[in-house]
Amino acid sequence: MFSVVISPRFGDVDGLGHINNVALACWFETARNPLFAIVDPSLTINRETWPLIMAHTDYDFVNQIHFRDVEIRSFVDRIGTKSFTICHEAWQEGRLCAAGRAVLVYFNFQTNQSRPIPEEIKRKLAGHLRPPSAGRV
Amino acid sequence: MFSVVISPRFGDVDGLGHINNVALACWFETARNPLFAIVDPSLTINRETWPLIMAHTDYDFVNQIHFRDVEIRSFVDRIGTKSFTICHEAWQEGRLCAAGRAVLVYFNFQTNQSRPIPEEIKRKLAGHLRPPSAGRV
Amino acid sequence: MFSVVISPRFGDVDGLGHINNVALACWFETARNPLFAIVDPSLTINRETWPLIMAHTDYDFVNQIHFRDVEIRSFVDRIGTKSFTICHEAWQEGRLCAAGRAVLVYFNFQTNQSRPIPEEIKRKLAGHLRPPSAGRV
Amino acid sequence: MFSVVISPRFGDVDGLGHINNVALACWFETARNPLFAIVDPSLTINRETWPLIMAHTDYDFVNQIHFRDVEIRSFVDRIGTKSFTICHEAWQEGRLCAAGRAVLVYFNFQTNQSRPIPEEIKRKLAGHLRPPSAGRV
Numbered sequence: 154m155f156s157v158v159i160s161p162r163f164g165d166v167d168g169l170g171h172i173n174n175v176a177l178a179c180w181f182e183t184a185r186n187p188l189f190a191i192v193d194p195s196l197t198i199n200r201e202t203w204p205l206i207m208a209h210t211d212y213d214f215v216n217q218i219h220f221r222d223v224e225i226r227s228f229v230d231r232i233g234t235k236s237f238t239i240c241h242e243a244w245q246e247g248r249l250c251a252a253g254r255a256v257l258v259y260f261n262f263q264t265n266q267s268r269p270i271p272e273e274i275k276r277k278l279a280g281h282l283r284p285p286s287a288g289r290v
Numbered sequence: 291m292f293s294v295v296i297s298p299r300f301g302d303v304d305g306l307g308h309i310n311n312v313a314l315a316c317w318f319e320t321a322r323n324p325l326f327a328i329v330d331p332s333l334t335i336n337r338e339t340w341p342l343i344m345a346h347t348d349y350d351f352v353n354q355i356h357f358r359d360v361e362i363r364s365f366v367d368r369i370g371t372k373s374f375t376i377c378h379e380a381w382q383e384g385r386l387c388a389a390g391r392a393v394l395v396y397f398n399f400q401t402n403q404s405r406p407i408p409e410e411i412k413r414k415l416a417g418h419l420r421p422p423s424a425g426r427v
Numbered sequence: 428m429f430s431v432v433i434s435p436r437f438g439d440v441d442g443l444g445h446i447n448n449v450a451l452a453c454w455f456e457t458a459r460n461p462l463f464a465i466v467d468p469s470l471t472i473n474r475e476t477w478p479l480i481m482a483h484t485d486y487d488f489v490n491q492i493h494f495r496d497v498e499i500r501s502f503v504d505r506i507g508t509k510s511f512t513i514c515h516e517a518w519q520e521g522r523l524c525a526a527g528r529a530v531l532v533y534f535n536f537q538t539n540q541s542r543p544i545p546e547e548i549k550r551k552l553a554g555h556l557r558p559p560s561a562g563r564v
Numbered sequence: 565m566f567s568v569v570i571s572p573r574f575g576d577v578d579g580l581g582h583i584n585n586v587a588l589a590c591w592f593e594t595a596r597n598p599l600f601a602i603v604d605p606s607l608t609i610n611r612e613t614w615p616l617i618m619a620h621t622d623y624d625f626v627n628q629i630h631f632r633d634v635e636i637r638s639f640v641d642r643i644g645t646k647s648f649t650i651c652h653e654a655w656q657e658g659r660l661c662a663a664g665r666a667v668l669v670y671f672n673f674q675t676n677q678s679r680p681i682p683e684e685i686k687r688k689l690a691g692h693l694r695p696p697s698a699g700r701v
Contacts, residue, residue, distance in 0.1 A: 157571065162594040164447035166609050168335030168494070169399060173438035174344045178315040183573040196631050198305030198577050207311045211348035220442070220607050262306060297431065299457040301584035303472050305631070310575030320436040333494050335440050357470050357579070442609030443673060448618045452589040472579030481585045485622035536580060 154281065155187045155227040161220055172218035177251050178210065181241040184225040185255065188239060191277045200262035208236060212253040218245055228283035232275055235259050235267045240283060291418065292324045292364040298357055309355035314388050315347065318378040321362040322392065325376060328414045337399040345373060346393040353387040355380065360387070365420035369412055372396050372404045377420060428555065429461045429501040435494055446492035451525050452484065455515040458499040459529065462513060465551045474536035482510060483530040490524040492517065497524070502557035506549055509533050509541045514557060565692065566598045566638040572631055583629035588662050589621065592652040595636040596666065599650060602688045611673035619647060620667040627661040629654065634661070639694035643686055646670050646678045651694060 159180045167173035190196060192204055224244045231238040236258040243251040259270045270278075296317045304310035327333060329341055361381045368375040373395040380388040396407045407415075433454045441447035464470060466478055498518045505512040510532040517525040533544045544552075570591045578584035601607060603615055635655045642649040647669040654662040670681045681689075 160568065160594055160597055162449075162590055163596065163600065163609070164441045164449050164590075164593060166442035167438045168440035168442070168444055169340060169343075170337055170442055170610060174347060175312070175315045175319060175436075175438050178312045179573055179575075182312060182575060183571055185574065186571055189574065198574070198631055199581060200307055203306060206306075206354075207351050209348070209350050210311060211346070213346050214344050217343075220609060294434065297457055297460055299453055299586075300459065300463065300472070301453075301456060301578045301586050303579035304575045305577035305579070305581055307473060307579055312573075312575050316436055316438075319438060320434055322437065323434055326437065335437070335494055336444060357472060443614060443617075444611055448621060449586070449589045449593060452586045456586060474581055477580060480580075480628075481625050483622070483624050484585060485620070487620050488618050491617075 154283070155184060157184050157186070157225050157227075159183065159223045159225060161218075161223065163220070166220050172220075172223075174212065174214060176218075177212050177214075177243060177253065180223065180225055180243065181210070181212075181227075181253055181255065184227045184241055185239060188227070188229075188278075188281070192274055203262065204259055204268075205257045206260040206262075207255065208258045209256040210253060212251060214251050216245075216248050216250040218243065218250045221245060223250070227281075229278045229281040230254065230283060232270070232278050232282075234269055237270065237278055291420070292321060294321050294323070294362050294364075296320065296360045296362060298355075298360065300357070303357050309357075309360075311349065311351060313355075314349050314351075314380060314390065317360065317362055317380065318347070318349075318364075318390055318392065321364045321378055322376060325364070325366075325415075325418070329411055340399065341396055341405075342394045343397040343399075344392065345395045347390060349388060349390040351388050353382075353385050355382055355387045358382060364418075366415045366418045367391065367420060369407070369415050369419075371406055374407065374415055428557070429458060431458050431460070431499050431501075433457065433497045433499060435492075435497065437494070440494050446494075446497075448486065448488060450492075451486050451488075451517060451527065454497065454499055454517065455484070455486075455501075455527055455529065458501045458515055459513060462501070462503075462552075462555070466548055477536065478533055478542075479531045480534040480536075481529065482532045484527060486525060486527040488525050490519075490522050492519055492524045495519060501555075503552045503555040504528065504557060506544070506552050506556075508543055511544065511552055565694075566595060568595050568597070568636050568638075570594065570634045570636060572629075572634065574631070577631050583631075583634075585623065585625060587629075588623050588625075588654060588664065591634065591636055591654065592621070592623075592638075592664055592666065595638045595652055596650060599638070599640075599689075599692070603685055614673065615670055615679075616668045617671040617673075618666065619669045621664060623662060623664040625662050627656075627659050629656055629661045632656060638692075640689045640692040641665065641694060643681070643689050643693075645680055648681065648689055 165176040230240040302313040367377040439450040504514040576587040641651040
């Protein structure tokens with residue numbers, strides 16, 4: 154599991170007095186930083202060397218989030234041949250407030266084609282698989 | 291169908307030279323403005339009167355989007371008793387680049403409870419249902 | 428003058444019921460698109476060819492902005508040897524609501540050095556100088 | 565001084581391979597959270613009780629920022645009768661990369677009028693004034 158703590162910014166609160174749904178897209182992306190460091194420790198982002206493209210994201214909004222710190226917990230959920238899935242959960246004051254997934258594809262931006270995930274990367278990702286008992290509360 | 295044209299901003303392009311996934315969350319939200327005007331023509335956003343809460347969003351990233359205008363086409367996809375679903379598609383230069391959905395629940399922020407969608411709103415939403423033949427290309 | 432009309436997104440409204448200050452940074456950047464098309468009509472963004480780097484921005488918040496369309500008017504304000512200044516104004520329902528500037532430097536990202544603005548670009552920028560009588564209302 | 569450490573998100577890097585200018589507007593806003601806790605420890609954001617409105621922000625972009633952690637240092641710079649100024653600096657790997665200011669006005673959103681800063685708040689803000697020797701490097 155990766156865990157990051159996010160301090161919302163003032164403008165993340167929308168006219169309904171709670172955190173706007175778009176903030177979760179930003180926060181879950183921030184929560185993938187430790188995972189990005191697994192696939193490319195140099196964190197150099199360019200089309201020549203960066204190996205991941207986003208295929209899918211989804212978000213379930215379970216409880217309203219307030220203007221307080223939020224913990225984002227992330228797990229590797231599935232490791233396929235050419236893609237893998239990350240699960241994210243947003244927790245605030247002991248409550249699961251949002252959950253979602255991101256499907257990332259191993260990709261060559263020069264040829265615009267997906268490609269197999271190297272075995273070494275698969276092994277490192279496997280170290281962050283959600284433990285069997287760690288279901289959502 | 292609702293159609294809005296979005297001019298990406300410079301910073302929507304990420305280090306891979308294409309539009310970052312989070313921009314789609316912003317653009318699809320902007321594309322819901324005509325729909326918000328159906329449920330509350332005054333567009334007054336506050337917890338006393340605003341009737342919608344977001345329950346779910348998802349995004350499929352089909353083709354890379356470039357730093358050019360993008361058309362967002364939106365349809366009502368499902369009208370339930372207390373919630374409805376909006377479909378969004380992002381089109382650029384004749385190609386479907388991203389698609390997604392938003393599930394919105396009729397909600398009373400004073401009591402924190404969902405409530406039935408008024409019949410008049412249902413009728414207006416029904417005028418924007420995706421026509422049977424309008425499947426994705 | 429360049430003019431673009433922005434439809435705020437729901438989440439641009441913050442907990443005070445008005446548009447959050449950060450939205451203006453996004454909108455003024457979007458308003459620079461026609462200007463970016465002057466300096467590089469291909470709008471290809473990369474470190475090899477893109478000629479501009481941001482040196483300064485500022486924002487004066489004059490009147491609260493509501494969840495309605497906003498017009499952003501932009502002028503070239505100053506053309507120097509290696510940099511130029513753009514002025515932006517946000518207008519809503521006949522009122523100036525925000526104003527600001529961006530200073531952009533002609534730049535070579537390969538050598539990390541500023542460079543003179545080509546004369547042809549200067550001429551094109553000069554076509555968008557604020558007319559002498561066009562002071563703020 | 566307040567200090568917060570920001571982990572940029574992937575999409576904060578723009579097509580030039582460095583952090584986009586708009587990210588600084590978000591980060592400086594996040595860096596004001598400890599200050600917001602001074603003026604209203606409940607951090608309840610609504611038009612009935614929230615006492616601050618933004619009047620001005622500015623940003624100087626001094627050095628390019630990379631996809632690495634950034635420290636935002638904030639100081640109170642000026643305490644007037646009805647407004648005060650906050651200075652922010654973004655530091656990365658020992659270098660000042662961006663600096664800016666925010667002018668916040670004590671405000672009554674019910675009457676839409678500025679009002680004097682309470683003496684107790686002034687005293688608390690004064691505890692975070694930039695020390696005389698702490699000029700920018």
